Amino acid sequence: MIAILGAGKMGEALLSGVLRAGRRPSELIATARREERGALLRERYGVEIVPNAEAAAAADTLVLAVKPQDMGALLDEVGPHVPPGRLVISMAAGITTGFVEARLPAGVPVVRVMSNTPVHVDEAMSVISPGSHAGEEHLKLAEELLSPVGKVLRIPESLQDGATALSGSGPAYFYYLVEAMVDAGILLGMPRAAALEMVIQSAVGAAVMLRDSGEHPVLLREAVTSPGGTTISAIRELERHGVRAAVLEAIEAARNRGRELASG
Numbered sequence: 547m548i549a550i551l552g553a554g555k556m557g558e559a560l561l562s563g564v565l566r567a568g569r570r571p572s573e574l575i576a577t578a579r580r581e582e583r584g585a586l587l588r589e590r591y592g593v594e595i596v597p598n599a600e601a602a603a604a605a606d607t608l609v610l611a612v613k614p615q616d617m618g619a620l621l622d623e624v625g626p627h628v629p630p631g632r633l634v635i636s637m638a639a640g641i642t643t644g645f646v647e648a649r650l651p652a653g654v655p656v657v658r659v660m661s662n663t664p665v666h667v668d669e670a671m672s673v674i675s676p677g678s679h680a681g682e683e684h685l686k687l688a689e690e691l692l693s694p695v696g697k698v699l700r701i702p703e704s705l706q707d708g709a710t711a712l713s714g715s716g717p718a719y720f721y722y723l724v725e726a727m728v729d730a731g732i733l734l735g736m737p738r739a740a741a742l743e744m745v746i747q748s749a750v751g752a753a754v755m756l757r758d759s760g761e762h763p764v765l766l767r768e769a770v771t772s773p774g775g776t777t778i779s780a781i782r783e784l785e786r787h788g789v790r791a792a793v794l795e796a797i798e799a800a801r802n803r804g805r806e807l808a809s810g
Contacts (some may be wrong), residue, residue, distance in 0.1 A: 629651075646658075
């Protein structure tokens with residue numbers, strides 16, 4: 547039995563992905579803060595909606611999908627009800643496995659996860675890290691749960707804050723770039739819908755080439771960049787305005803802000 551505690555946007559996306567992968571609704575339970583939200587999930591997916599404490603006591607795997615600021619209160623509520631040996635998966639940004647372990651019975655295995663919003667279309671990037679009591683079998687269970695909704699990568703927990711900045715927030719950076727490119731198309735006289743379609747397909751095609759070719763992004767970029775051509779003129783302007791440095795500094799700032807939020 548899998549319990550998803552806090553079935554908000556990310557929790558619901560995981561729930562729907564697990565069901566699409568072949569799990570039966572009877573194999574899952576979920577919790578929701580608001581009664582109307584629980585009723586919606588029950589109607590939409592056919593899963594049972596129960597109180598947090600009941601879910602913690604009944605499930606073999608607990609997925610904690612609440613916001614970071616709500617994690618302490620949730621753990622205080624469910625901690626006494628978690629049986630030894632149950633796997634706890636935390637999806638809250640900035641919350642360490644040590645924070646979770648300290649509020650659960652001794653020895654409970656905890657796996658920390660950072661995913662991202664493409665979980666809604668089964669293209670998430672999820673990075674996982676074991677806590678002090680989690681072993682290979684627990685990591686495999688986490689991978690089994692997350693792989694239907696995207697790719698899963700193991701990293702040391704010391705890199706989780708960086709992963710949050712890089713891939714957790716990563717989709718927003720791409721949306722920002724797409725927005726700017728669409729505006730450029732409008733500046734050049736194109737209808738918004740046409741500009742948006744061109745940019746989206748270019749982004750999708752580039753992403754598929756990166757994933758499937760195995761080529762370094764520098765080589766793929768160079769293949770488009772002819773001597774004295776249009777692409778190198780654009781690249782020169784990006785470099786002149788310090789876009790590369792801005793990206794590095796932006797992602798570092800996201801990492802630093804994540805640490806600030808986690809420390810309170």
